[in-house]
Amino acid sequence: MAVAVEADLVQIGGLRGYGGDDQPDPDLLRACVHCGMCLPSCPTYRLTGQEMSSPRGRLWMMKAVGDGRLDLLDPAFDEQMYQCLNCRACEAVCPSGVHYGPLVEAARQQLETHRPRPLPQRVARRVGIAWLFRDARRMRAAVAALRFYQRSGLAAVVRRAGIPRRLGLADLEAMMPPVSRRALVPGEERWVPAHPERSVALFNTCMMGTVFADTNRAAARVLAHNGSAVDVPVGQQCCGALAVHAGMMDEARDLARTNIDAFEASGDDHVVVTAAGCGAALKEYGHLLKDDPAYAGRAERFSARVRDVSEELGAVGGGLVPPTRPVRRRVTYQEPCHLAHAQRITIQPRMLLAAIPGLELVEMRESSLCCGSAGIYNLIRRAMADELGDRKAGNALATGAETVVTANPGCAMQLRTSIRRAGGGADVRHVVDLLDEAYGGEAAGRAGSWACDRARTKSDAVPAAAD
Amino acid sequence: MDQTTLVARLEAVVGPTGVFHRPADLLVYEYDGSVDGAVDTARPAAVVLPTSAEQVAAVVRIANEAELPVVARGAGTGLSGGAVAQRGGIIVSLSRMDRILDVDRDDRTALVEPGVINLELSEHTLPGGHFFAPDPSSQKACTIGGNVAENAGGPHCLKYGVTTNHVLGLEVVLPDGRIVWLGGRAAHTPGYDLTAALVGSEGMLGIVTKALVRLTPAPEATLVLLAAFGDIDGASQAVSSVIAAGVLPAALEMMDALTIQAVEPAYHAGYPLDAGAVLLIELDGATDEVRETGEEVAALCAAAGATAVRAATAKAERDLLWKGRKMALAAMGRLAPNYYLHDTVVPRSKLPITLRRVGEVAREFDIPIANVFHAGDGNLHPLMLFDRRERGAVERVLAASNELLHFCVSPEIGGALSGEHGIGTEKRDHITLVYTADDLAAMAGVKNAFDPRLTFNPEKLFPKGYMCGEVRALRAQALAQKHGIYAF
Structure with a gap:
């Protein structure tokens, strides 16, 4: 097997180069003039001070593999392609506009194709990324089990017995926030404003539709309060970001095609996303499917419809409906990398927070430096992720904030763990959680601002949490 | 000393996480910010990331024992090849020495380690009403140590002066491994101004391990x-x-x-x-x-x-x-995959005629040239855009460069080779355009006084092949004098 796999690698001077599909694009690589401006923006360079852990160093390595000066399977190359958090901070500051994300993703795909992983890792990746996240129903069932575990008293017993630690799941277990009571199931809930001005389709991601389902509902209420009818289209699945970041392009493309099909039914409505990581992935479907003749054009059109929730709210015609209920709290804002860097959205979340009466926004140092979450990075690269998490918690708590606001589920979980480890008491919320609170939450619906229609179409439904 | 012994000795000083020696790791230390084609890449034998002056000194002593060159490196944003180890040896990367040790508002000074990022020093001091005035365009990434080594300028040096006007004192590791302090807090120090000799020395005289720099009050x-x-x-x-x-x-x-x-x-x-x-x-x-x-x-x-x-x-x-x-x-990467940047300075009154000549050279050699520069002090940055994959492109760019440099330093114009980027390897062969043999001999004398064995950042500043002959002559002269033989 391994021999056959290696046979299609391009060999130059005894070194193995790239082969097959999804090679780092040499033209994209050439745009890097190794000026070094990216260095201070890179979390791994900031922590290590070493050039190979910098974007410029990694791009130089990718170039070297293509030029036959470095072996594709050199352990140092592997290490660097995966030490990268893919936070894209370098992309946002690059004067030459190097598209770093697609390059590192292609390099990972090359490694995955040509360097088989040990069996346990292969199984874990298949189960985690290709099986569990692949199907929203499985995800909901898993999260329902998690909720039962958290709420039934089982957690306390299991924890006392040290079982999570022995199974190597202690980190994951500690990171989980209290799970929302009821999963948000596509097609089952719909929000209709008193005076609808437009309609939007809510992207119901694996995490935001389950663990953070109440946040997704908050987003829907806030959108409805501002005149948008909110649908949660049936048939949508995981965005595929985890698969892309893990170099599993085929899985990612399958998911992308499924989502495009699901959202085409909702016409030209904006696809509104509450998870920054998913938003970034959805906006890149055009690139992901560029070589698929049946989907390339459709993917481009789909990506053009995608809006982060703060982007959507920041652009509503006539301006945001002013929130009236004070939220008396000091908060600080942690920028999700895939919002600030990949989507370049930095002003809108702050504008939304500034619109909330009584709320005091205090900026933290290094608000746009990665918190260490980075998809599943914090589960597989503990040391680096913890160091970044500690740095982030320190900066956040130094503001004296009672609440740390962010806009991505991965960041929320990482922040929660890091703040707790630092001994801080601050809670972690999504931008729309606070905005919803300032609009009155469910009460705004009762006051007639909008109505929630619980349609109970059973097409995609599975019993949510046993409660 | 073989590679294994060298690595073991270095690890004993900085620990195993502070030494790199695998080929793939060394690969990313073969460049700096300078331009492909103008500066050759070169791979060091090892890279060391020390965290204190004592560690730097110990590494220098090991390098001396192993008879290896030593090249200091900051963020590697330089444009003249200053941080590239042209003859191999040990790269001492100062990126982990990045603490701001002290800010004295009364004296308006800051004591910093060399790896502190230029802009971050200003960001740190600005809330108290001060900033660090030298502001090279790379200030978001470049380090104070590198600024000292290259005597960095920037747009605001028109009014505020270049780095040398803002350095009060330096802690330096000398090529023999001693740690010395040059200059200090007092406004005037008697004797030779060795601090000034270090500023702009391109890593050839010593490695800065602390810098006492001047802070400037922020304008109203x-x-x-x-x-x-x-x-x-x-x-x-x-x-x-x-x-x-x-x-x-x-x-x-x-x-x-x-x-x-x-x-x-x-x-x-x-x-x-x-x-x-x-x-x-x-x-x-x-x-x-x-x-x-x-x-x-x-x-x-x-x-x-x-x-x-x-x-x-x-x-x-x-x-x-x-x-x-x-x-x-x-941002030039958006127009062409490669560029070659010059750094000549001409008297302000000669700007119009020089810029016209730049336009002519662009047409004669068929190379797009972008001009972005410090007009206030006549510091030109003509940027030649090209694609090195195109046959003959590099040769045309080098020929056009030669033409431009000769024009700028001609008696008619009276310009200088470099304003702020340093000479490095990039312009070393052009230095004879502006300096006479006696000028170079005087500089070689300074180099010889600090680094007689020529181990710090070799192959920089002086024209190719110059140092071996010249320094040997100086050393012979010194020996002769010591023994009472006057050869001259």
């Missing part, structure tokens, strides 16, 4: 004017009249049409895409004075033929205008 008000002109001549004329009127702007920068085309799509700074050239003029000082001078400068620009003049006072707006200027160089 700042105004940036953006003036657009139909062509470069009009903009050059405006530069002359502003200076002739006795105005001393904090910065006075020019960008031509090609540069605007690279920068504007990247940063949307608001430069008019149809302009032949724009000037960025920053004025700072007391509020009233800034306003009055601003009006005067705007009138002078209009008189020189400006098609539009825009004023920005709000910080966000000023920052955006500056961002376009400061990122111009690196």
